[in-house]
Amino acid sequence: MHDYDLIVIGGGAAGIFAAVVAAQQGLSVCVLEKRATLLSKVKVSGGGRCNVTHACFDPKAFAAHYPRGSKELLGPLHRFGSQQTIDWFAQHGVELKSEEDGRMFPITNQSETIIQCLLKQASVHKVEIRLPVHILQIEPGFRVHLENKVVSAPSLLLATGSASEGYAWAQQFGHTLASPVPSLFTLNCPSSRLLSLSGICVQDARLSVEGHMQRGALLLTHFGFSGPAALKLSAWAARSLHDKQYHASISVDWLPQETIAQTTQKLLDLKQQHPHKFLSNLNWTDLSKRLWDALIDTSQYLQQLPDRQLIRLSESLHRDIFLMEGKTTHKEEFVTCGGVKCEEIDFRTMQSFRMPGLYFAGEILNIDGVTGGFNFQNAWTTAWIAASSIKKD
Protein backbone atom coordinates (compact mmCIF):
# COMPACT_ATOMS: atom_id res chain seq x y z
CA MET A 1 0.00 0.00 0.00
CA HIS A 2 1.51 3.34 -1.07
CA ASP A 3 1.07 6.78 0.46
CA TYR A 4 0.55 8.51 -2.90
CA ASP A 5 0.03 7.68 -6.58
CA LEU A 6 2.94 9.93 -7.52
CA ILE A 7 5.89 11.53 -5.78
CA VAL A 8 7.48 14.48 -7.55
CA ILE A 9 10.96 15.51 -6.51
CA GLY A 10 11.62 19.18 -7.28
CA GLY A 11 9.18 22.08 -6.96
CA GLY A 12 10.24 24.07 -10.03
CA ALA A 13 8.28 24.71 -13.21
CA ALA A 14 8.39 21.08 -14.39
CA GLY A 15 7.69 19.50 -11.00
CA ILE A 16 4.80 21.75 -10.00
CA PHE A 17 3.18 21.68 -13.43
CA ALA A 18 3.38 17.88 -13.53
CA ALA A 19 1.99 17.65 -9.99
CA VAL A 20 -0.96 19.91 -10.87
CA VAL A 21 -1.79 18.09 -14.13
CA ALA A 22 -1.58 14.67 -12.44
CA ALA A 23 -3.71 15.84 -9.50
CA GLN A 24 -6.30 17.31 -11.89
CA GLN A 25 -6.58 13.80 -13.35
CA GLY A 26 -7.39 12.40 -9.93
CA LEU A 27 -3.98 11.19 -8.72
CA SER A 28 -2.81 11.77 -5.18
CA VAL A 29 0.47 13.65 -5.50
CA CYS A 30 3.21 14.72 -3.14
CA VAL A 31 5.92 17.23 -4.08
CA LEU A 32 9.23 17.15 -2.23
CA GLU A 33 11.26 20.36 -2.49
CA LYS A 34 14.59 20.96 -0.80
CA ARG A 35 14.25 24.72 -0.58
CA ALA A 36 11.90 26.77 1.53
CA THR A 37 10.13 28.13 -1.56
CA LEU A 38 8.63 26.68 -4.72
CA LEU A 39 9.14 27.93 -8.27
CA SER A 40 12.12 30.10 -7.38
CA LYS A 41 13.45 30.23 -10.95
CA VAL A 42 10.02 31.15 -12.31
CA LYS A 43 10.07 34.09 -9.91
CA VAL A 44 13.30 35.58 -11.30
CA SER A 45 12.79 34.46 -14.89
CA GLY A 46 12.48 36.85 -17.80
CA GLY A 47 13.63 39.76 -15.65
CA GLY A 48 10.75 39.10 -13.21
CA ARG A 49 8.19 38.84 -16.03
CA CYS A 50 8.52 35.11 -16.85
CA ASN A 51 8.90 34.41 -20.53
CA VAL A 52 6.48 31.46 -20.42
CA THR A 53 6.70 30.28 -24.03
CA HIS A 54 7.22 31.48 -27.59
CA ALA A 55 4.65 32.44 -30.22
CA CYS A 56 5.71 29.78 -32.70
CA PHE A 57 2.98 27.29 -33.47
CA ASP A 58 4.63 24.83 -35.79
CA PRO A 59 6.16 22.06 -33.64
CA LYS A 60 8.96 21.47 -36.14
CA ALA A 61 9.93 25.15 -36.20
CA PHE A 62 9.61 25.27 -32.40
CA ALA A 63 11.82 22.21 -31.93
CA ALA A 64 14.54 23.81 -34.06
CA HIS A 65 15.26 26.16 -31.14
CA TYR A 66 16.79 23.40 -29.01
CA PRO A 67 20.52 22.80 -29.50
CA ARG A 68 19.97 19.57 -27.56
CA GLY A 69 16.74 17.58 -27.49
CA SER A 70 15.18 18.94 -30.65
CA LYS A 71 14.51 15.50 -32.18
CA GLU A 72 13.08 14.01 -28.98
CA LEU A 73 10.84 17.01 -28.23
CA LEU A 74 9.18 17.06 -31.63
CA GLY A 75 6.56 14.39 -30.84
CA PRO A 76 5.79 15.79 -27.36
CA LEU A 77 5.46 19.34 -28.81
CA HIS A 78 2.73 18.06 -31.14
CA ARG A 79 0.79 16.93 -28.06
CA PHE A 80 1.53 19.81 -25.69
CA GLY A 81 3.25 22.74 -27.41
CA SER A 82 3.05 26.51 -27.16
CA GLN A 83 -0.66 26.67 -28.14
CA GLN A 84 -1.61 24.12 -25.46
CA THR A 85 0.44 26.10 -22.92
CA ILE A 86 -1.38 29.32 -23.83
CA ASP A 87 -4.72 27.49 -23.62
CA TRP A 88 -3.87 25.83 -20.32
CA PHE A 89 -2.96 29.10 -18.65
CA ALA A 90 -6.02 30.82 -20.19
CA GLN A 91 -8.29 28.08 -18.81
CA HIS A 92 -6.78 28.77 -15.41
CA GLY A 93 -7.23 32.54 -15.57
CA VAL A 94 -3.88 33.72 -16.97
CA GLU A 95 -3.74 35.44 -20.31
CA LEU A 96 -0.43 35.49 -22.17
CA LYS A 97 0.63 38.12 -24.70
CA SER A 98 3.38 37.96 -27.27
CA GLU A 99 5.98 40.59 -27.97
CA GLU A 100 7.35 41.54 -31.38
CA ASP A 101 10.16 39.01 -31.18
CA GLY A 102 7.74 36.18 -30.28
CA ARG A 103 8.45 35.95 -26.55
CA MET A 104 5.27 35.39 -24.52
CA PHE A 105 4.63 36.79 -21.04
CA PRO A 106 1.61 37.04 -18.74
CA ILE A 107 -0.29 40.25 -19.52
CA THR A 108 0.46 41.41 -15.99
CA ASN A 109 4.18 41.33 -16.85
CA GLN A 110 4.75 39.61 -13.53
CA SER A 111 6.13 36.14 -12.95
CA GLU A 112 4.14 36.12 -9.72
CA THR A 113 0.98 35.69 -11.84
CA ILE A 114 2.29 32.35 -13.12
CA ILE A 115 3.38 31.29 -9.64
CA GLN A 116 0.01 32.13 -8.09
CA CYS A 117 -1.84 30.32 -10.87
CA LEU A 118 0.17 27.11 -10.40
CA LEU A 119 0.04 27.25 -6.60
CA LYS A 120 -3.71 27.85 -6.63
CA GLN A 121 -4.26 24.79 -8.83
CA ALA A 122 -1.94 22.75 -6.61
CA SER A 123 -4.01 23.76 -3.61
CA VAL A 124 -7.41 23.20 -5.30
CA HIS A 125 -6.36 19.71 -6.37
CA LYS A 126 -4.82 18.91 -3.01
CA VAL A 127 -1.23 18.42 -4.05
CA GLU A 128 0.68 17.77 -0.87
CA ILE A 129 3.78 19.91 -0.68
CA ARG A 130 6.60 19.13 1.70
CA LEU A 131 9.36 21.69 2.07
CA PRO A 132 12.11 22.17 2.88
CA VAL A 133 12.97 18.48 2.90
CA HIS A 134 16.24 16.65 2.90
CA ILE A 135 16.01 13.41 0.93
CA LEU A 136 18.36 10.80 2.35
CA GLN A 137 17.73 7.92 0.02
CA ILE A 138 15.36 6.62 -2.64
CA GLU A 139 14.59 2.92 -2.86
CA PRO A 140 13.12 1.39 -6.02
CA GLY A 141 9.46 0.83 -5.71
CA PHE A 142 9.52 3.81 -4.67
CA ARG A 143 10.29 4.61 -1.05
CA VAL A 144 11.74 8.04 -0.38
CA HIS A 145 13.53 8.41 2.94
CA LEU A 146 13.25 11.86 4.50
CA GLU A 147 14.90 12.80 7.78
CA ASN A 148 12.06 11.57 9.95
CA LYS A 149 9.67 9.86 7.59
CA VAL A 150 9.47 7.52 4.61
CA VAL A 151 6.97 8.28 1.83
CA SER A 152 6.09 5.89 -0.96
CA ALA A 153 4.47 5.83 -4.40
CA PRO A 154 4.51 3.50 -7.41
CA SER A 155 5.55 6.38 -9.66
CA LEU A 156 8.36 8.85 -9.12
CA LEU A 157 9.04 11.95 -11.20
CA LEU A 158 12.50 13.48 -11.05
CA ALA A 159 12.25 17.20 -11.82
CA THR A 160 15.29 18.51 -9.99
CA GLY A 161 16.60 20.75 -12.79
CA SER A 162 20.39 20.83 -12.89
CA ALA A 163 20.89 19.78 -9.24
CA SER A 164 23.60 17.16 -8.72
CA GLU A 165 21.37 15.06 -6.42
CA GLY A 166 18.87 14.53 -9.23
CA TYR A 167 21.62 13.39 -11.57
CA ALA A 168 22.93 10.99 -8.90
CA TRP A 169 19.47 9.44 -8.41
CA ALA A 170 19.09 9.04 -12.17
CA GLN A 171 22.45 7.24 -12.24
CA GLN A 172 21.44 5.09 -9.29
CA PHE A 173 18.50 3.87 -11.38
CA GLY A 174 20.74 2.98 -14.32
CA HIS A 175 20.79 6.20 -16.33
CA THR A 176 23.80 7.83 -17.89
CA LEU A 177 24.46 11.54 -18.22
CA ALA A 178 25.70 13.86 -20.91
CA SER A 179 28.08 15.81 -18.68
CA PRO A 180 26.45 19.05 -17.53
CA VAL A 181 28.07 22.29 -18.73
CA PRO A 182 26.70 25.86 -18.85
CA SER A 183 24.61 27.18 -21.71
CA LEU A 184 23.25 30.66 -22.48
CA PHE A 185 26.08 32.81 -21.21
CA THR A 186 27.57 36.11 -22.29
CA LEU A 187 30.85 36.16 -24.23
CA ASN A 188 33.93 37.25 -22.34
CA CYS A 189 36.33 39.16 -24.60
CA PRO A 190 38.42 41.27 -22.19
CA SER A 191 40.84 42.48 -24.87
CA SER A 192 38.05 43.74 -27.14
CA ARG A 193 38.68 47.30 -28.36
CA LEU A 194 34.95 47.96 -27.95
CA LEU A 195 34.66 47.63 -24.15
CA SER A 196 34.23 51.39 -23.72
CA LEU A 197 31.13 51.21 -25.93
CA SER A 198 29.24 49.21 -23.31
CA GLY A 199 25.49 49.68 -23.72
CA ILE A 200 25.41 50.03 -27.51
CA CYS A 201 23.02 47.59 -29.14
CA VAL A 202 23.52 46.57 -32.77
CA GLN A 203 20.16 45.45 -34.13
CA ASP A 204 21.51 42.97 -36.67
CA ALA A 205 24.92 41.31 -36.43
CA ARG A 206 26.15 37.83 -37.23
CA LEU A 207 28.44 35.97 -34.83
CA SER A 208 30.40 32.82 -35.53
CA VAL A 209 32.48 30.56 -33.35
CA GLU A 210 33.61 26.96 -33.67
CA GLY A 211 31.54 26.37 -36.80
CA HIS A 212 28.35 27.79 -35.24
CA MET A 213 26.69 30.96 -36.45
CA GLN A 214 23.90 33.12 -35.05
CA ARG A 215 22.38 36.35 -36.26
CA GLY A 216 20.37 38.94 -34.32
CA ALA A 217 20.68 41.80 -31.86
CA LEU A 218 24.08 42.13 -30.22
CA LEU A 219 24.76 44.10 -27.07
CA LEU A 220 28.24 45.50 -26.43
CA THR A 221 29.20 45.22 -22.76
CA HIS A 222 32.12 46.18 -20.53
CA PHE A 223 33.40 42.57 -20.76
CA GLY A 224 32.55 41.60 -24.35
CA PHE A 225 29.19 40.71 -25.88
CA SER A 226 25.67 39.90 -24.74
CA GLY A 227 22.19 40.12 -26.25
CA PRO A 228 20.20 37.47 -28.16
CA ALA A 229 22.84 36.75 -30.85
CA ALA A 230 25.59 36.18 -28.25
CA LEU A 231 23.38 34.08 -25.95
CA LYS A 232 22.10 31.93 -28.79
CA LEU A 233 25.63 31.40 -30.05
CA SER A 234 26.72 30.31 -26.56
CA ALA A 235 23.89 27.75 -26.51
CA TRP A 236 24.75 26.17 -29.85
CA ALA A 237 28.46 26.19 -29.08
CA ALA A 238 28.07 25.34 -25.35
CA ARG A 239 29.78 21.98 -25.51
CA SER A 240 32.64 22.91 -27.86
CA LEU A 241 33.38 26.14 -25.99
CA HIS A 242 33.49 24.20 -22.73
CA ASP A 243 35.88 21.67 -24.28
CA LYS A 244 38.14 24.55 -25.34
CA GLN A 245 37.92 26.03 -21.84
CA TYR A 246 36.25 29.09 -23.33
CA HIS A 247 39.23 30.14 -25.43
CA ALA A 248 38.16 30.74 -29.01
CA SER A 249 38.04 33.30 -31.84
CA ILE A 250 34.68 34.94 -32.28
CA SER A 251 34.02 36.46 -35.66
CA VAL A 252 31.55 39.35 -35.88
CA ASP A 253 29.92 40.41 -39.12
CA TRP A 254 28.68 43.96 -38.55
CA LEU A 255 26.88 44.10 -41.91
CA PRO A 256 25.23 40.69 -42.40
CA GLN A 257 22.61 42.19 -44.70
CA GLU A 258 25.16 42.43 -47.51
CA THR A 259 28.15 40.56 -48.92
CA ILE A 260 31.79 41.62 -48.68
CA ALA A 261 31.72 42.41 -52.41
CA GLN A 262 28.69 44.69 -51.97
CA THR A 263 30.31 46.53 -49.05
CA THR A 264 33.53 46.94 -51.06
CA GLN A 265 31.60 48.39 -53.98
CA LYS A 266 29.75 50.79 -51.68
CA LEU A 267 33.03 52.00 -50.18
CA LEU A 268 34.59 52.52 -53.59
CA ASP A 269 31.49 54.44 -54.75
CA LEU A 270 31.56 56.60 -51.62
CA LYS A 271 35.19 57.42 -52.29
CA GLN A 272 34.31 58.59 -55.77
CA GLN A 273 31.30 60.59 -54.66
CA HIS A 274 32.76 62.14 -51.48
CA PRO A 275 36.56 62.21 -51.80
CA HIS A 276 36.91 65.09 -49.31
CA LYS A 277 34.76 63.57 -46.56
CA PHE A 278 35.59 61.29 -43.67
CA LEU A 279 34.00 57.86 -43.98
CA SER A 280 32.80 58.11 -40.40
CA ASN A 281 30.76 61.22 -41.28
CA LEU A 282 28.84 59.47 -44.04
CA ASN A 283 25.72 57.87 -42.76
CA TRP A 284 25.71 54.78 -44.99
CA THR A 285 24.69 52.01 -42.57
CA ASP A 286 22.46 51.63 -39.51
CA LEU A 287 25.42 51.29 -37.15
CA SER A 288 25.78 54.04 -34.56
CA LYS A 289 28.37 56.78 -35.05
CA ARG A 290 30.21 55.81 -31.86
CA LEU A 291 30.59 52.27 -33.09
CA TRP A 292 31.78 53.43 -36.52
CA ASP A 293 34.39 55.62 -34.92
CA ALA A 294 35.75 52.54 -33.17
CA LEU A 295 35.56 50.29 -36.23
CA ILE A 296 37.04 52.49 -38.96
CA ASP A 297 39.85 54.96 -39.54
CA THR A 298 38.43 58.40 -38.80
CA SER A 299 41.60 60.39 -39.40
CA GLN A 300 41.77 60.39 -43.21
CA TYR A 301 39.64 61.72 -46.03
CA LEU A 302 38.25 59.05 -48.30
CA GLN A 303 40.53 60.09 -51.16
CA GLN A 304 43.54 59.42 -48.91
CA LEU A 305 42.49 55.79 -48.46
CA PRO A 306 43.90 53.49 -51.17
CA ASP A 307 41.39 51.10 -52.72
CA ARG A 308 43.17 48.08 -51.22
CA GLN A 309 42.66 49.60 -47.78
CA LEU A 310 38.94 49.94 -48.48
CA ILE A 311 38.85 46.30 -49.57
CA ARG A 312 40.58 45.28 -46.31
CA LEU A 313 38.16 47.44 -44.35
CA SER A 314 35.23 45.76 -46.04
CA GLU A 315 36.64 42.35 -45.14
CA SER A 316 37.20 43.30 -41.53
CA LEU A 317 33.67 44.73 -41.20
CA HIS A 318 32.40 41.27 -42.17
CA ARG A 319 35.01 39.29 -40.24
CA ASP A 320 35.98 41.26 -37.16
CA ILE A 321 37.81 38.88 -34.81
CA PHE A 322 37.55 39.00 -31.01
CA LEU A 323 39.21 36.63 -28.60
CA MET A 324 37.09 34.85 -26.04
CA GLU A 325 39.34 34.44 -23.00
CA GLY A 326 37.67 32.34 -20.36
CA LYS A 327 34.07 32.31 -19.27
CA THR A 328 32.30 35.24 -17.66
CA THR A 329 31.98 34.73 -13.95
CA HIS A 330 28.61 36.48 -13.68
CA LYS A 331 25.74 34.33 -12.52
CA GLU A 332 23.89 34.79 -15.77
CA GLU A 333 23.81 31.13 -16.83
CA PHE A 334 20.25 30.44 -17.65
CA VAL A 335 20.34 26.73 -18.37
CA THR A 336 22.47 23.64 -18.31
CA CYS A 337 23.55 21.79 -21.43
CA GLY A 338 23.70 18.09 -20.57
CA GLY A 339 21.79 15.85 -18.18
CA VAL A 340 19.97 12.54 -18.39
CA LYS A 341 20.40 11.11 -21.88
CA CYS A 342 17.24 11.35 -23.96
CA GLU A 343 17.66 7.96 -25.62
CA GLU A 344 17.14 6.29 -22.24
CA ILE A 345 13.63 7.74 -21.93
CA ASP A 346 10.39 6.97 -23.74
CA PHE A 347 9.24 10.39 -24.93
CA ARG A 348 5.68 9.11 -25.48
CA THR A 349 5.36 8.88 -21.67
CA MET A 350 8.58 10.41 -20.24
CA GLN A 351 9.08 7.09 -18.47
CA SER A 352 12.54 5.64 -18.02
CA PHE A 353 13.53 2.69 -20.21
CA ARG A 354 15.80 1.64 -17.34
CA MET A 355 13.47 1.73 -14.32
CA PRO A 356 9.69 1.20 -14.66
CA GLY A 357 7.72 3.83 -12.79
CA LEU A 358 10.48 6.42 -12.96
CA TYR A 359 9.72 9.58 -14.97
CA PHE A 360 11.68 12.70 -15.89
CA ALA A 361 10.69 16.26 -16.79
CA GLY A 362 12.39 19.61 -17.36
CA GLU A 363 15.99 20.64 -17.24
CA ILE A 364 17.28 17.40 -15.65
CA LEU A 365 17.09 16.00 -19.18
CA ASN A 366 19.74 16.59 -21.80
CA ILE A 367 17.47 19.19 -23.40
CA ASP A 368 18.02 22.92 -23.53
CA GLY A 369 16.75 25.69 -25.71
CA VAL A 370 17.86 29.15 -26.73
CA THR A 371 16.39 32.23 -25.05
CA GLY A 372 12.81 33.19 -25.83
CA GLY A 373 10.62 30.94 -23.66
CA PHE A 374 11.89 27.62 -25.03
CA ASN A 375 13.30 26.35 -21.75
CA PHE A 376 10.04 26.76 -19.86
CA GLN A 377 8.21 25.15 -22.77
CA ASN A 378 10.46 22.13 -22.35
CA ALA A 379 9.40 22.04 -18.70
CA TRP A 380 5.65 22.38 -19.48
CA THR A 381 5.76 19.87 -22.36
CA THR A 382 7.69 17.08 -20.66
CA ALA A 383 5.82 17.61 -17.37
CA TRP A 384 2.45 17.40 -19.12
CA ILE A 385 3.43 14.24 -21.03
CA ALA A 386 4.68 12.57 -17.83
CA ALA A 387 1.65 13.60 -15.78
CA SER A 388 -0.78 12.46 -18.46
CA SER A 389 0.90 9.05 -18.71
CA ILE A 390 0.95 8.15 -15.03
CA LYS A 391 -2.14 6.21 -14.01
CA LYS A 392 -3.62 5.41 -10.63
CA ASP A 393 -2.19 2.17 -9.30
Ligand SMILES: Cc1cc2nc3c(=O)[nH]c(=O)nc-3n(C[C@H](O)[C@H](O)[C@H](O)COP(=O)(O)OP(=O)(O)OC[C@H]3O[C@@H](n4cnc5c(N)ncnc54)[C@H](O)[C@@H]3O)c2cc1C
Ligand atom coordinates in the same frame (compact mmCIF):
# COMPACT_ATOMS: atom_id res chain seq x y z
C1 LIG B 1 17.78 33.87 -14.08
C2 LIG B 1 17.05 32.92 -14.99
C3 LIG B 1 16.06 33.40 -15.82
C4 LIG B 1 15.39 32.52 -16.69
N1 LIG B 1 14.41 33.01 -17.49
C5 LIG B 1 13.76 32.17 -18.33
C6 LIG B 1 12.67 32.63 -19.13
O1 LIG B 1 12.24 33.78 -19.03
N2 LIG B 1 12.08 31.75 -19.99
C7 LIG B 1 12.49 30.43 -20.09
O2 LIG B 1 11.93 29.69 -20.89
N3 LIG B 1 13.47 29.97 -19.30
C8 LIG B 1 14.10 30.80 -18.43
N4 LIG B 1 15.08 30.31 -17.62
C9 LIG B 1 15.33 28.85 -17.63
C10 LIG B 1 14.26 28.18 -16.77
O3 LIG B 1 14.19 28.83 -15.52
C11 LIG B 1 14.56 26.69 -16.56
O4 LIG B 1 14.70 26.07 -17.81
C12 LIG B 1 13.42 26.02 -15.78
O5 LIG B 1 13.30 26.64 -14.53
C13 LIG B 1 13.67 24.54 -15.60
O6 LIG B 1 12.63 24.03 -14.81
P1 LIG B 1 12.82 22.71 -13.93
O7 LIG B 1 11.58 22.59 -13.12
O8 LIG B 1 13.25 21.61 -14.78
O9 LIG B 1 14.07 23.05 -12.99
P2 LIG B 1 14.18 24.13 -11.82
O10 LIG B 1 13.35 25.31 -12.10
O11 LIG B 1 15.64 24.32 -11.59
O12 LIG B 1 13.54 23.39 -10.57
C14 LIG B 1 14.17 22.32 -9.93
C15 LIG B 1 13.67 22.27 -8.51
O13 LIG B 1 14.16 21.09 -7.90
C16 LIG B 1 14.58 21.40 -6.60
N5 LIG B 1 15.55 20.42 -6.16
C17 LIG B 1 16.81 20.26 -6.59
N6 LIG B 1 17.42 19.27 -5.90
C18 LIG B 1 16.52 18.79 -5.02
C19 LIG B 1 16.55 17.78 -4.01
N7 LIG B 1 17.66 17.10 -3.78
N8 LIG B 1 15.45 17.55 -3.29
C20 LIG B 1 14.32 18.25 -3.51
N9 LIG B 1 14.22 19.24 -4.43
C21 LIG B 1 15.32 19.51 -5.18
C22 LIG B 1 15.16 22.82 -6.76
O14 LIG B 1 15.29 23.46 -5.52
C23 LIG B 1 14.15 23.44 -7.67
O15 LIG B 1 13.08 24.01 -6.98
C24 LIG B 1 15.74 31.16 -16.72
C25 LIG B 1 16.73 30.69 -15.87
C26 LIG B 1 17.38 31.55 -15.00
C27 LIG B 1 18.44 31.01 -14.08
